[in-house]
Amino acid sequence: MIEEPKKGMEFNSLEDLLSYYKSYGKKCEFGVMKKRTERGEDQTARYITLACARGGKACNRTFNVANPCPIGKTECKAKINALRSDRKLRLTTVHNIHNHGFSPKKSHFFRCNREVSDAIKRVLDMNDMAGVRMNKSFGSLIVGAGGFENLPFLEKDCRNYIDKARHLRLGAGGAGALREYFLRM
Template sequence: MNVAKPCPTRKTDCKAVINALKVQGKMRLTTIHNTHNHGLSPQKSQFFRCNREVSEAIKRILDTNNLAGIRMNKSFRSLVVGAGGFQNLPFLEKDCRNYIGKARHLRIGVGDAGALQDYFSRMQYKNPRFFALMDLDDDGRLKNVFWVDPHSRVTYQDFGDMVTFDTTYLTNIYGMPFAPFVGVNHYGQSILFRAGLISSEDTETFTWLFQTWLECMDGIASPAIITDQDRAMKNAISIVFPKGRHRFCLWHILKKVSEKLGSHRVYKSGLKTQLMKCVYDSQTIEEFEKSWE
């Protein structure tokens, strides 16, 4: 009902489904349920992901507005008004944000990329063990960068049994996610193994980053890697490190506890304390399982 936040679809727990299985090169239908629990609206098929498209003309408008500093919600609203309503646009605001985000990540000047290449060349001249690799798109623009200094390569051999990986955004004009690989030394201190700048956070980009990591470390993969609950990271890790032990970051998990349970009275009256004790004070698997129950 809120015209400012239109929802093109809504969940009705519809059981209509068609499943198919590929058998000897042919598709065989295995499950067919034709009955819907809602009315059908073929005219709304434009909102399916496969049908949504941002035209070149709209992209030019979005680029111009972005360079002028116009926020995306206002830019999209102007497109809605010009089209005569949300239902007349073949895309959603999310599609516009995705386009601008990708364009911004790749909008790095040729001079800046050249300066970065010169810096890497100087470092490799001083020490051949310095490793750097730059990934370019089809137009020759910088997409992803990966580099490791010689000290970090030696440190990884001693303390690379566990690595944490996360992407934290830098507040720079490029908006490229900074992707550090971090470990822990024998003093319990965090140490930087290697780092990269990436254009986007999708499976393809993470796969390139992890494969470059393996190339740099002579094919020696860390037995364990800790990340947040990002599906693209999970997919890339399963591709590049199929035998690795992948776990989610405890901080990211516990961060959601207050969001999920904070409104319950029992959470503030003792459940939070019991939960933290279970997580942080359990020394064995059996002790944790008993405390968790």
């Protein structure tokens, strides 16, 4: 059971605070984002604001007026502020009132709740090296999990991971090696 955040709660580190508020957001069915962070001279977080993911104003970037993009921002004011004192982060401000509805069936698809585990990353790497296409690899993960709703991530998260892994495999000087290969050809 995760208790509601209250003014004066203390956390040992920024990671503890983030994991607590993400867990609370997942339980209460809203997404969490870092809104503002100030770091001290030693690069530790001195002040942090965590907010509802639907906070802020939506900028309208629609180029086609006939087909507008859905807007997820509602200027929600729900947030917590934490200040470092005595090597601990202490909550100084807590606003828990949201101005939007919640999505109980979609809460695990919020960006803050999606994560590809290390075991899945190894499977994706092996399939990628074997030449298995991403949609086939993701399909096998869906079957293994017993359905799409049982996976804690989306296909896009898998694609992003593989793109990053391929870029790292190419390594430093990879562009030069590729150029040399084409020159030899």
